[in-house]
Amino acid sequence: MSTGPAAYDLIAIDLDGTLLCPEGRISSANRDAIARARAAGVRVTVCTGRGMVECKGFTAQIGQRDPVVVAGGAMVSCPESLSTVHRFPMDRDLVGELVECMLAHKHAALVLKDPDGTRPSSTPNERGHDYLVVSPRGWDGIDPVTRWWFKTLNVPVRVVPRLNDDEHPDCTLRVGVCGTRRATREVADDVRTSFAHRATLHHFHAVVPGSHPDRTDDHILILEAFDRHVNKWTAINWLAERGRIDPARIAAIGNDINDVAMLRSAGLGVAMGNSIPEALDAADRRTLSNDRDGVAHAIDKILLGEW
Numbered sequence: 001m002s003t004g005p006a007a008y009d010l011i012a013i014d015l016d017g018t019l020l021c022p023e024g025r026i027s028s029a030n031r032d033a034i035a036r037a038r039a040a041g042v043r044v045t046v047c048t049g050r051g052m053v054e055c056k057g058f059t060a061q062i063g064q065r066d067p068v069v070v071a072g073g074a075m076v077s078c079p080e081s082l083s084t085v086h087r088f089p090m091d092r093d094l095v096g097e098l099v100e101c102m103l104a105h106k107h108a109a110l111v112l113k114d115p116d117g118t119r120p121s122s123t124p125n126e127r128g129h130d131y132l133v134v135s136p137r138g139w140d141g142i143d144p145v146t147r148w149w150f151k152t153l154n155v156p157v158r159v160v161p162r163l164n165d166d167e168h169p170d171c172t173l174r175v176g177v178c179g180t181r182r183a184t185r186e187v188a189d190d191v192r193t194s195f196a197h198r199a200t201l202h203h204f205h206a207v208v209p210g211s212h213p214d215r216t217d218d219h220i221l222i223l224e225a226f227d228r229h230v231n232k233w234t235a236i237n238w239l240a241e242r243g244r245i246d247p248a249r250i251a252a253i254g255n256d257i258n259d260v261a262m263l264r265s266a267g268l269g270v271a272m273g274n275s276i277p278e279a280l281d282a283a284d285r286r287t288l289s290n291d292r293d294g295v296a297h298a299i300d301k302i303l304l305g306e307w
Contacts, residue, residue, distance in 0.1 A: 033296035074173035117171030
């Protein structure tokens with residue numbers, strides 16, 4: 001491919017539904033396109049709703065060495081050491097009220113933590129837990145898909161019956177619940193009504209086992225709440241300031257509700273062909289879907305100067 005100087009200095013790429021195909025893999029076409037971008041002098045970063053431990057296998061596949069945006073923008077992490085570069089924590093009172101609301105609706109509250117902040121003082125070389133799950137019923141109170149996710153990705157979890165058992169209240173990044181559309185409908189409505197003015201809220205499809213039934217009311221959804229100033233663009237902008245990158249020279253590629261802020265704010269927002277309507281509306285361009293190597297298509301358009 002013949003290219004001139006790239007119009008963008010940084011390309012920020014979402015994982016699920018974007019870089020990953022429907023089967024949850026990175027295609028060789030997408031990997032090769034990322035390599036071409038780097039060879040052309042363009043930095044590439046991953047921007048995902050997953051925590052660092054939940055995406056480390058994918059960052060390794062693309063040879064990622066620069067910091068990545070994880071936890072929906074609430075944290076910047078080093079993909080090599082898995083250590084925290086920066087975090088955007090939630091207010092303690094807001095966390096407490098959200099957890100109380102979720103427990104009132106009989107959901108286990110999934111409290112995502114900065115694992116560097118939860119490292120045991122007695123064993124400082126060990127990694128701390130990524131999730132504090134508040135569940136009065138213990139593991140039995142956690143929905144099956146969440147249990148599957150934790151087990152499949154070997155996520156360090158601490159389960160407690162009360163939020164008061166949290167020994168690290170200052171390093172909470174996100175609070176959420178997971179369950180079927182039917183089961184999460186009431187708690188989602190309550191959280192929106194009570195906290196929309198105080199938190200950034202997302203309600204979207206979860207990654208589920210391939211055997212899960214595909215019926216509308218059985219779709220597994222994730223409801224997430226962050227500090228009201230936090231989204232993926234918050235962290236991308238933080239990285240840009242430290243790398244002296246003009247936001248107008250940042251391209252972002254995504255497909256879902258938690259990508260909207262970065263698609264709208266970046267110099268070039270590229271929505272996947274499989275994007276939700278909100279992402280399509282926020283973007284400047286539309287690429288192919290994630291089952292047709294849409295990331296590679298977008299990167300090549302950028303490197304050719306067509307976008």
